[in-house]
Amino acid sequence: MVDDWIAHTPKSVLAQNFGLNESVFSTIPTPDPYILNATAPTNPQLSNSTSGLFSNSSYVFHNSNNSASVPVPGGGGHLSIVDSRNFPIAKTIAAAIVTLSPGGLRELHWHPNAEEWLYFSKGHARATTFIGGANARTFDFSAGDTAVFPDNSGHYIENTSQTEDLVWIEIYKSDRVADISLTQWLALTPVEIVAQTLKLPVSVVQNLKKQKQLLIKGN
Numbered sequence: 001m002v003d004d005w006i007a008h009t010p011k012s013v014l015a016q017n018f019g020l021n022e023s024v025f026s027t028i029p030t031p032d033p034y035i036l037n038a039t040a041p042t043n044p045q046l047s048n049s050t051s052g053l054f055s056n057s058s059y060v061f062h063n064s065n066n067s068a069s070v071p072v073p074g075g076g077g078h079l080s081i082v083d084s085r086n087f088p089i090a091k092t093i094a095a096a097i098v099t100l101s102p103g104g105l106r107e108l109h110w111h112p113n114a115e116e117w118l119y120f121s122k123g124h125a126r127a128t129t130f131i132g133g134a135n136a137r138t139f140d141f142s143a144g145d146t147a148v149f150p151d152n153s154g155h156y157i158e159n160t161s162q163t164e165d166l167v168w169i170e171i172y173k174s175d176r177v178a179d180i181s182l183t184q185w186l187a188l189t190p191v192e193i194v195a196q197t198l199k200l201p202v203s204v205v206q207n208l209k210k211q212k213q214l215l216i217k218g219n
Helices: 002-007 011-018 022-027 182-187 191-198 202-206
Strands: 077-082 094-100 105-110 116-122 124-132 135-142 146-149 154-159 166-172
Touching (some): 002 124, 011 105, 011 182, 105 182, 191 202
Antiparallel strands (some): 105 154, 116 146, 116 166, 124 154
């Protein structure tokens, strides 16, 4: 599924998301190989960083008391979250307000707990949603548009303007905002498996960031 998703993502977006040169992805396999010739890791080790996927981290900032948005990893914008962790009555709804700087990228990710409803309040965006089985669609959005990303569907959001911020609101039918970063997930997977599945050099996989980047600044 990961290779299928990556194969359906523009190489320019992959390069920005992973912080690599576009040429690295020239050997990405065709979608859905399912079974491939590979070898098991010689010395698999469990990462001591897996808790970062499930625990509160420094990149989650609460917008309590109408405080201003604060920077998040990746240097590409600001994020505010309102959910049951800072607004206890929010047991069935959670929200995030995102500001993405010009040319920025909301990194490739998915939401494991709920579908994502979006309202774009400023700027121009492009997003691709991948739901598996070689099914992917790309959409362009402007201020006033809405969108829905199914739960567990891989997607990204790109600010297509080089001069204007992109601002949108996310709503989830859940008690919290949760996401899984593709880059982080791959970085915490045994190196040999990722390299063989995606046909990438081991040295490239070893340098994937183990921390979420969330909002990546434009080039």
